[in-house]
Amino acid sequence: MKKVELLSPAGDLERLKIACLYGADAVYIGGKEYSLRANANNFSLEEIKEACEFAHFYQKRVYLTLNIVFHNEDIAGVYKYIEDVVNLGIDAFIVSDLFLVSYIKKNFPVEVHVSTQDSVTNYETVNFLKQEGVDRVVLAREVGRLDIKEIIEKTGVDIEVFIHGAMCTFVSGRCVLSNYLTLRDSNRGGCAQICRFGFSLNDTNDNFSMAVKDLNMSSFLKDMLDLKIASFKIEGRMRSPYYLAVVLSSYRRIIDAYYEGNLTNDLLEKEEHILSMVSNRENSTHFYDKEADMTDQYYIGRQEASNQDYLGIIFEKENNLYTIRQRNYFKVLDDVEIITPNMDIISYKIKNIYNKDMESIQVANQADSILKMEIPFDLPIFSMIRKPYLK
């Protein structure tokens, strides 16, 4: 049986490594140019090379976003750029401007995926794109369950759908609010997320809002797995490494359990709980099983909560002495959980903390400080320490 791909965002090399280690089958990254997240760190050519080498070592795939809507001035350099990154080992391009499809397919042995920016919503269009040589289509976020099923049945094209992360209020590619309010070009990676700004309606003091909740499809994941979708995509190239690790490992456990035939309601509930803990906004399933409605939006109050559960990441080890980059406050005798790239979640009470000079301290309260901890079991690099999530 062909297994679904779990596709992760990666805004930089550290995130790419975390994604590969925490369960992604493939990662999508942006270069310094031509990507719809122009203000993420993004990857230089050297970093793309390292990213491909790292990912391929772990038998993961790397997709490069070339999904801006090109203006004339963007065209000149793109052909050379495509050649360069193909030579660095990219497995596929994600494009929205269709002139790139035929160019890439004609000249290079790599896949081309059509971006959600093209808002593909029906099987006739998918079949048209198939004839153009497209290998995969990322469906519009507005496409529901029955349409996904029918598109897969009637096209045979690999279909990718979003399962987790931020949603757009408007149809992708059909929103340029950012251009008009801020001059930042939303279709060239400059989106200022105007849909999350505050508005008033008809010259009143109302708090009119267009903001939408995040997507979280964990409650429908078994149903989605039954549909034979080729790839489950997680949104968020600018999300933290911790967020990626938690989200990926949760979905990894659900997907693996499904294929191993032991996906239980208990496991699903546990993972849904974990996913709800890591989220900094409320979640919804939007268009999957109904037309999106009032319950999928925010109207008052703070939309984003700061998440301080992530306490630190292990980046070096010597026997059982671990070097940790601190992220949030913790202290000796705190109960924590350690999550690992092996998908383990280990409960632990902190016994000791040392500063970088191996002086014993009681409290870790300086963000980004380098600390050491003796932990009496073997943990891989990139394990993370967090506040307890498990009930």
Place this chain on the structure above:
Amino acid sequence: MKLLVSVNKKELADYLKYTNSFLIGLKNYAINYYEATLNDIKEILNNYPGIELFVSLNKNIFNEDLKDLKEKLQELATLKIAGILFYDLSILSFVKKLNLNIPLVIHQTHMVTNYNICNYYFERGVKYAYLSAEITESEMALISKKSNILLMATFVGHLIISHSKRKLVSNYFEYIKKEKSKDLNTIEEKNSKQKYYIKETNLGTDILTKDILNGTRAFCLLKEKIEYAILDNNLIDDTIFLQVLKLYNKYLNQKIEESLFLEKVQELIGSYEGFFFQKTFYKVK
């Protein structure tokens, strides 16, 4: 260059003194157009023989629409319409597969922004490209130079900025437990105080500029490069619109000096020039 009026009614008599090219939306298939049924379209073509009528089907097409869409395209092909504006590629696919004799206009609202994409569609049998309103006059001129496709662009009208499948205004009123009293409202962004129209339809919600685009200066520069200049009557007072249309007609017929033309149009609709002379950027320094 011809003047192509996006109409706000079925009666075209008022416009006919100044143009015979019109643009209308097909009911249930058009975003931000005056919508007409197929019968309305037949009636218009009967009532006004000799006009050029373009029909917009620019919504996103879902599976459930495909059967009806195919029938509508086959029927439109039997009428003498000047072209179909499309967003969704299923329309291009059907027209090619069924070998329908309908000129096509690629109308992916904010995404027709470069000469390569225009050439891509031209090579696939598309006759016209309706350019994005978010590119500059000089970008349009370069597209004209480097592409064989015939071009359309909006020079007067309230520009569509965003389209959502969500019923954003109804949802809001449901949340505050009040009745929604109208489909066209105004929103104001609280910090910048910029105002926009928000319009709800059976297809979702659209946001439009509250200012009327006055692309007259760009029109004068592009008059040899654009096939159709679109003047959009929707949400604009008819009396004002007809005066603007009359001025554009006079200019094309060399019956008014350019400076006076610019001045008169500005008196009528203001001086908002959109992105004709203003580039967007996408990296925050």
